[in-house]
Amino acid sequence: MKRFVFFAFASLVLLSGCGGKSATTAPSSNLYKATKEMMGTFVTITVVATDAEQPKAQQAVANAFDRMRRIEDLMSIHRDDTELAHVNREAFAAPVRVSDDTYEVIRASIQFAKDTEGAFDITVGPLVKLWEEAGKTGKLPADAEIKEALTRVGAVDKLKLDDKEKTVRFMVRDMSIDLGGIAKGYAVDKAIEVLRAEGMNNAVVQAGGQVTAIGRNADGKKWLVDVRNFFRANGHFERLELENMDVATSGDYERFVTIDGRRYSHIIDPRTGRPVEGASSVSIIAKDGATADAWSTAASVLGFNKATELLRKNDRYKDCQLLFAGCTQGFSDYLAPENN
Ligand code: AMP
Ligand code: MG
Numbered sequence: 001m002k003r004f005v006f007f008a009f010a011s012l013v014l015l016s017g018c019g020g021k022s023a024t025t026a027p028s029s030n031l032y033k034a035t036k037e038m039m040g041t042f043v044t045i046t047v048v049a050t051d052a053e054q055p056k057a058q059q060a061v062a063n064a065f066d067r068m069r070r071i072e073d074l075m076s077i078h079r080d081d082t083e084l085a086h087v088n089r090e091a092f093a094a095p096v097r098v099s100d101d102t103y104e105v106i107r108a109s110i111q112f113a114k115d116t117e118g119a120f121d122i123t124v125g126p127l128v129k130l131w132e133e134a135g136k137t138g139k140l141p142a143d144a145e146i147k148e149a150l151t152r153v154g155a156v157d158k159l160k161l162d163d164k165e166k167t168v169r170f171m172v173r174d175m176s177i178d179l180g181g182i183a184k185g186y187a188v189d190k191a192i193e194v195l196r197a198e199g200m201n202n203a204v205v206q207a208g209g210q211v212t213a214i215g216r217n218a219d220g221k222k223w224l225v226d227v228r229n230f231f232r233a234n235g236h237f238e239r240l241e242l243e244n245m246d247v248a249t250s251g252d253y254e255r256f257v258t259i260d261g262r263r264y265s266h267i268i269d270p271r272t273g274r275p276v277e278g279a280s281s282v283s284i285i286a287k288d289g290a291t292a293d294a295w296s297t298a299a300s301v302l303g304f305n306k307a308t309e310l311l312r313k314n315d316r317y318k319d320c321q322l323l324f325a326g327c328t329q330g331f332s333d334y335l336a337p338e339n340n
Pocket of ligand 1: 119120121122124129178179180181182249250251266267268269270291293296297
């Protein structure tokens with residue numbers, strides 16, 4: 001295996017820029033582009049469309065946003081009225097039937113839990129809450145509290161799914177599913193599905209640190225996606241060429257809590273019950289958004305060597321590239337797919 005030294009990545013920026021106001025549109029030469037605020041970030045969809053194709057492109061993009069919004073309405077962890085909130089309230093008392101979308105994400109998440117040896121675990125809810133609370137009070141959780149919360153965590157053995165009935169059941173009281181590590185990637189996949197179904201085969205969907213590019217850009221070339229290099233001089237970007245691939249970035253560079261002056265990541269190691277340390281930014285390139293999203297979260301927990309080992313031994317991930325930056329380790333690496 002050959003390794004290339006690479007540098008730390010923080011956030012992803014499509015060349016033409018990201019962010020902006022909610023629902024802004026900016027048609028430019030042979031592109032139709034729109035941005036909306038959703039899923040706790042800005043989502044930008046760009047499609048290649050001639051002047052004559054603009055109305056069709058506009059409709060396709062609106063439909064793709066609607067699809068993402070429906071997923072947010074089902075899975076948001078910040079609201080009480082979502083299907084996921086209902087599952088979290090009721091799934092210990094009895095199996096809860098869920099939508100195809102929610103079922104698909106939970107089913108996939110259990111597979112990711114197995115493939116990452118438990119590093120990716122959507123049942124981290126009790127631990128996420130414990131550490132969020134600690135961030136608010138400024139007081140670290142006691143060991144006993146962490147130990148107790150851990151008894152309610154375990155996607156592989158404490159979550160029961162019924163593929164026929166599409167039901168979810170908790171085997172332990174007060175479990176809680178948190179889809180924050182995968183829902184955005186899944187939503188981007190579904191937006192891409194809508195665009196393709198409407199004949200838009202050259203497009204980019206970007207949701208915060210998650211970008212999928214399909215087909216080619218307006219010049220018939222591969223899409224260029226800039227990934228911000230957090231540890232280089234201000235404003236430095238690494239440029240990636242993407243075609244039918246997704247890149248996702250996880251890290252504590254923008255989401256963390258501070259307790260006693262120390263910074264704690266929003267990503268929890270489900271094996272210890274504590275926030276991960278030393279992984280400041282991890283980027284993963286994969287064939288689909290859900291895989292890149294889940295694995296970028298998991299790789300933050302696993303560290304470069306273990307994540308690489310697990311990705312390499314599983315044929316399902318042969319197209320994945322891991323871009324990893326370890327802040328405290330003081331190095332970062334780029335693993336090209338042919339070296340897997
Ligand atoms: P991401 O930014 O994609 O890495 O997702 C981080 C979010 O996923 C956190 O804010 C939590 O909601 C959730 N999360 C935290 N730790 C884990 C974990 N080990 N496995 C799965 N989801 C997690
Ligand atoms: Mg993720």
